[in-house]
Amino acid sequence: MHLRALSALSDNYIWTLADDAGNAVIVDPGEAAPVLAAADAGLSPRAILLTHHHPDHVGGVPALLQRWPTLQVYGPADPRIDTVTHAVADGDVIHPAPWRFEVLAVPGHTVSHIAFHGHGHLFCGDTLFSLGCGRLFEGTPGDMLGSLDRLATLPAETLVCCGHEYTLANAAFARVVDPGNPALQRRHEEVIAMRDTGYPTLPVSLGDERACNPFLRIDAPAVRDAVVAREPAVASDRVAAFAALRRWKDGFAA
Template sequence: MHSIHPIPAFADNYIWLIRFGDRRAAVVDPGDAEPVLHTLQQQGLELAAVLITHHHWDHINGLELLRDHHSDIPVYGPAGEQIAGLTDTCSEGDCITLDGLRLKVLDVPGHTAGHIAFFGHGALFSGDTLFGAGCGRLLGGTATQLYESLNKISRLPISTYNYCAHEYTLANLDFAQAVEPGNSDIRQRCAAEQRKRDQGQPTLPATLELELATNPFLRCDQEAVIVSAENFAGKHLDGPDKVFKALRHWKDTFG
């Protein structure tokens, strides 16, 4: 048995803690070591592994201090990026087993050129690729890569829970409403996620089923999304990949 819990960091990051039984745990994308060490001590947990999705500082800056305290732990991360402190590099097709928890590695470039995700047991640790109602910016990868990565994720079971690394959901839903003002699922999600934030709760994780209904970047084949993207671009967009590129550019300039 395992359970997954958020460790808040910085202004809007989540470091995900994966617990194995009563004593052992792994963390995903520890940009800050201090809240991780505090949580491990508070809950009486031994750190068994670290998982890294990409090289940005707010996902890796805690590595050095964590390894100072736990020098023998494996640190899994993307083969396509230079990250100090990795012990095991991973790419598409690799599998990681942690105390019975088996996670497949997916290549999901776009936000960065070498971004990976970890998938298994109904959970996706997507880093900055798929956000709640949004997706990552292009900071090293291409729009085509990110579009294809999101398509790959969209083919996972719809019951999959997405554990991404940032609390961006409400801002992303503002954009989603601008793209699809007639989408009742988006309106309902806005209200539900606002209630969570008002109570100090995270909006994450969310199921892939919910993302497919409310995330414009996963809905580039829907007529309402196409019309809005074409209105923004001021021209006909030939195919969902072009719609995606227009949406990504629109979001970069939104609000």
Template sequence: MLTISPLAAFEDNYIWTLCQPDNSFCVVVDPGDPEPVLDFLEQQQKSLYAILITHHHPDHTGGIAELKQAWPDVRIIGPAAETAKIPLLTELVQQGDVVQLPVFNYQFQVFDLPGHTLGHIGFYSKPYLFCGDTLFSGGCGRLFEGTAAQLHHSLQKLAALPADTLVYCTHEYTLANLRFATTVEPDNQALQDYQRHCQRLRQQKKPTLPTDLATELQINPFLRCENKTLQQHYQHQTAVTLFSELRALKDQFKS
């Protein structure tokens, strides 16, 4: 088993740390800021073994150079399609590749998840999913580079994973996402219950993440575009066109 902990960065980022109790090594995901990682490694007396990168945005990659300076032999594993924008990558991966982490006796499958950025990837090892800015609890990433069809396809790829998949995304956007979701499905009881649950967590200054896929399939409008009732309400005949409208509405939503 892995012990996965979030390190808060910037206003609402999470840098995920992967550790094991009796193991001196640590892996981090999307370290936009090096300081929380360096502090954590010192406190836990861990050595940085690898960095997993989902996409090129600076709030996910900004800490790489300083971490490599501290740990020159660290593996830096990220999207082959974005190597020009992430020059310090040491291992380039894409759909179908498997990342071996022998120090943990774990391996991660790589998924191509275009949409938020064109080269965005995710890492999956049952039940853990690190999906960057593709799938959020109650929401999904903005379309900065890809199309609505691409992001919808990426989300459908994730929706097909086992229901007990734990979703480790990289922003604490949950409450804002749920405020929008309740305007899409105001009568969704599971959504209302989940919103109250997340409000309690935030009141206690606890993360709402990870979420699980079973919950997201019940409450996340961007995973529910196959729902015929929703399609009829918004007068769409396909999941992709409904998804496109919901993404555009979310972009304009003032929560």
């Protein structure tokens, strides 16, 4: 399988996973133009996977269906997405040949957010970012923490394919929270070099994220101590500590 990140809008990625013949699944096409350009260069879309309803993840679907009317569109059962042809839910396994993906419910960013896991890749939309996580637009801190805990149990070699190029900004916050983490320092340096040369910072292995991402490390003493230093009342409650970490990030300016 061949993975490719197509840049879209201001900082989105549309992911494609293709076989040797160019047959591909398209993940979260927020706009159609990058996919149409890839198709003109030989890509053959066979199915679309949608993680959540936000326009920057679904906005390109109508135009893609105009060009390929028989495309299967897999997404959450959410009335805010009217282009889904196959509504899926937690635990479903889909088989848009030759692919196989398990569907994971990962609420938090939105209440109906899902992720797709298969072929060593995790397409997680705006739930897990490299060195960060999504904002809580609809779900609760407990929802998001539960979703991140669940994703963290996947194999360490899983490649995290998220929806935005936020890694450099996330790294600045993570270094404030967890400044003594050598794995985070290495990842930050790597990210700077990638962005300086125009390369995406994604995908990234889940193992690396478990070592570096403060939102996956809420139980790590260094992260918990940093949060408690700001909000002592959250010391004995991991959900409250996670909520405090997310609030800190929401108000953070590098």
